[in-house]
Amino acid sequence: xxxxxxxxxxxxxxxxxxxxxxxxxxxxxxxxxxxxxxxxxxxxxxxxxxxxxxxxxxxxxxxxxxxxxxxxxxxxxxxxxxxxxxxxxxxxxxxxxxxxxxxxxxxxxxxxxxxxxxxxxxxxxxxxxxxxxxxxxxxxxxxxxxxxxxxxxxxxxxxxxxxxxxxxxxxxxxxxxxxxxxxxxxxxxxxxxxxxxxxxxxxxxxxxxxxxxxxxxxxxxxxxxxxxxxxxxxxxxxxxxxxxxxxxxxxxxxxxxxxxxxxxxxxxxxxxxxxxxxxxxxxxxxxxxxxxxxxxxxxxxxxxxxxxxxxxxxxxxxxxxxxxxxxxxx
Amino acid sequence: xxxxxxxxxxxxxxxxxxxxxxxxxxxxxxxxxxxxxxxxxxxxxxxxxxxxxxxxxxxxxxxxxxxxxxxxxxxxxxxxxxxxxxxxxxxxxxxxxxxxxxxxxxxxxxxxxxxxxxxxxxxxxxxxxxxxxxxxxxxxxxxxxxxxxxxxxxxxxxxxxxxxxxxxxxxxxxxxxxxxxxxxxxxxxxxxxxxxxxxxxxxxxxxxxxxxxxxxxxxxxxxxxxxxxxxxxxxxxxxxxxxxxxxxxxxxxxxxxxxxxxxxxxxxxxxxxxxxxxxxxxxxxxxxxxxxxxxxxxxxxxxxxxxxxx
Numbered sequence: 001x002x003x004x005x006x007x008x009x010x011x012x013x014x015x016x017x018x019x020x021x022x023x024x025x026x027x028x029x030x031x032x033x034x035x036x037x038x039x040x041x042x043x044x045x046x047x048x049x050x051x052x053x054x055x056x057x058x059x060x061x062x063x064x065x066x067x068x069x070x071x072x073x074x075x076x077x078x079x080x081x082x083x084x085x086x087x088x089x090x091x092x093x094x095x096x097x098x099x100x101x102x103x104x105x106x107x108x109x110x111x112x113x114x115x116x117x118x119x120x121x122x123x124x125x126x127x128x129x130x131x132x133x134x135x136x137x138x139x140x141x142x143x144x145x146x147x148x149x150x151x152x153x154x155x156x157x158x159x160x161x162x163x164x165x166x167x168x169x170x171x172x173x174x175x176x177x178x179x180x181x182x183x184x185x186x187x188x189x190x191x192x193x194x195x196x197x198x199x200x201x202x203x204x205x206x207x208x209x210x211x212x213x214x215x216x217x218x219x220x221x222x223x224x225x226x227x228x229x230x231x232x233x234x235x236x237x238x239x240x241x242x243x244x245x246x247x248x249x250x251x252x253x254x255x256x257x258x259x260x261x262x263x264x265x266x267x268x269x270x271x272x273x274x275x276x277x278x279x280x281x282x283x284x285x286x287x288x289x290x291x292x293x294x295x296x297x298x299x300x301x302x303x304x305x306x307x308x309x310x311x312x313x314x315x316x317x318x319x320x321x322x323x324x325x326x327x328x329x330x
Numbered sequence: 331x332x333x334x335x336x337x338x339x340x341x342x343x344x345x346x347x348x349x350x351x352x353x354x355x356x357x358x359x360x361x362x363x364x365x366x367x368x369x370x371x372x373x374x375x376x377x378x379x380x381x382x383x384x385x386x387x388x389x390x391x392x393x394x395x396x397x398x399x400x401x402x403x404x405x406x407x408x409x410x411x412x413x414x415x416x417x418x419x420x421x422x423x424x425x426x427x428x429x430x431x432x433x434x435x436x437x438x439x440x441x442x443x444x445x446x447x448x449x450x451x452x453x454x455x456x457x458x459x460x461x462x463x464x465x466x467x468x469x470x471x472x473x474x475x476x477x478x479x480x481x482x483x484x485x486x487x488x489x490x491x492x493x494x495x496x497x498x499x500x501x502x503x504x505x506x507x508x509x510x511x512x513x514x515x516x517x518x519x520x521x522x523x524x525x526x527x528x529x530x531x532x533x534x535x536x537x538x539x540x541x542x543x544x545x546x547x548x549x550x551x552x553x554x555x556x557x558x559x560x561x562x563x564x565x566x567x568x569x570x571x572x573x574x575x576x577x578x579x580x581x582x583x584x585x586x587x588x589x590x591x592x593x594x595x596x597x598x599x600x601x602x603x604x605x606x607x608x609x610x611x612x613x614x615x616x617x618x619x620x621x622x623x624x625x626x627x628x629x630x631x632x633x634x635x636x637x638x639x640x
């Protein structure tokens with residue numbers, strides 16, 4: 001058990017180091033001069049003012065010390081929780097800006113991932129041996145899983161939001177309200193949350209349903225299923241075993257899909273101007289706010305790594321084979 | 331997005347989307363003819379091919395019949411679909427149909443180039459790791475795992491933001507560089523199982539070089555799987571490019587379906603009710619990627635006799 005988790009943790013730690021290093025390398029070694037772009041953004045007309053500003057930015061980036069020291073400094077700053085100062089929301093620290101946005105993103109991501117996984121697996125398992133459901137649910141699922149997240153979001157916002165006028169299409173809560181814990185505010189929060197949630201849910205749902213359907217069909221053709229059937233076991237029992245076996249690869253699939261799901265959430269937030277990380281990234285790009293962009297990148301990487309580790313733990317909990325295997329062999 | 335059913339197969343189960351590895355009994359030409367025979371009788375494969383080639387022809391031919399660029403202001407602003415402008419015009423009077431046709435071109439470029447590059451890297455890493463084993467395998471496996479957990483879109487956002495992508499092929503290369511790891515894992519697993527087969531041993535004993543063994547003995551036995559992998563990578567690259575373009579990190583000197591949606595949302599086409607601006611690009615992506623997935627299911631039936639409904 002310790003060896004298994006040790007290996008996994010080592011990979012995640014290495015990935016984190018690679019991510020931080022990429023985050024450090026890209027601004028420094030890639031073509032393009034971010035400092036110059038930030039300077040042009042401020043559009044200072046007086047050429048004499050450029051030089052001190054340039055010096056200031058190079059100091060902020062820490063570009064005025066040797067390379068190896070820049071790298072070490074970068075890590076030190078990171079562990080102090082210092083991700084720099086946002087340009088867009090000057091002078092708010094990047095870490096604060098991001099921490100305000102993360103709850104919105106999580107509120108979209110967690111329910112949509114878990115619910116779509118659960119519902120997709122259920123429907124997929126039902127479709128596996130019912131011709132009627134298979135003929136309706138499967139084409140729909142293929143269409144959904146091929147849909148770009150933002151397009152479904154746009155269609156929902158347009159159809160249910162603007163044409164039907166049922167749901168609001170922008171913001172995390174009504175612009176007339178201030179955040180507090182009143183019923184009015186929570187209601188507004190839920191109303192604004194629903195459409196982005198729905199579009200994330202639907203696209204992810206299609207993929208899970210297809211995956212589960214295919215897995216169940218394979219499981220039902222396995223020897224143990226035929227054996228049980230020959231013994232006269234009820235179909236329900238066989239299907240239940242098949243479902244439980246098919247869930248394992250779906251859990252692995254969840255880990256592999258995390259990146260795609262997160263990117264789906266980012267663009268969905270942009271469609272609905274939902275105040276999460278995606279919205280921040282958009283603002284950061286439009287305002288050339290590189291500190292904010294890099295901070296958001298690190299947060300996404302950390303989030304995905306943590307989620308991966310949680311899935312690893314869940315996998316060990318649900319699959320007895322990994323547990324006995326680890327105790328016996330290692 | 332690649333469909334989960336195809337992705338989950340690497341470690342724990344016999345893969346659902348993977349055809350059984352057939353021993354080479356029939357001659358290669360004969361097998362090819364047989365595959366073609368079944369492929370052309372499979373409704374899913376044929377239907378998907380019709381959809382995809384329809385879009386391809388549209389993307390290749392339609393831009394030839396006009397002397398305007400896709401971003402030129404040619405018509406009345408915000409006009410609905412008409413005989414002159416089939417898909418209407420944008421708020422600035424750009425021809426949506428022209429943008430659409432050019433965008434489909436970009437979509438195919440991204441899919442072919444990005445998917446192709448990812449397939450190439452993934453297969454190389456998978457073959458080498460699976461065939462050599464040992465330390466090489468350990469190192470490549472570690473690299474694969476790292477790129478696998480790293481959220482590709484986040485890395486691509488940073489890269490695009492700093493480097494500034496100007497052309498569609500450049501974007502495709504970036505996408506390809508970060509979407510290969512699941513292919514490498516799957517190919518590695520299959521190479522592992524093939525490596526100890528007798529015909530591979532025989533080839534090795536007869537003095538074949540490792541590269542030749544991989545190319546002539548191992549790869550042909552999973553060619554169907556490799557082809558299906560490429561199809562999934564094609565679809566994944568298209569969706570990834572659309573996502574990046576939509577965020578506003580698309581190529582600056584081209585038009586793509588994602589960029590169309592980006593400008594539609596940016597210039598509030600939703601509130602102005604200009605549905606012809608944002609419905610076609612998303613519908614085209616859905617149709618192309620959906621057709622690719624359906625083709626994959628059909629090909630699975632073609633390559634795997636167990637699944638054939640006849």
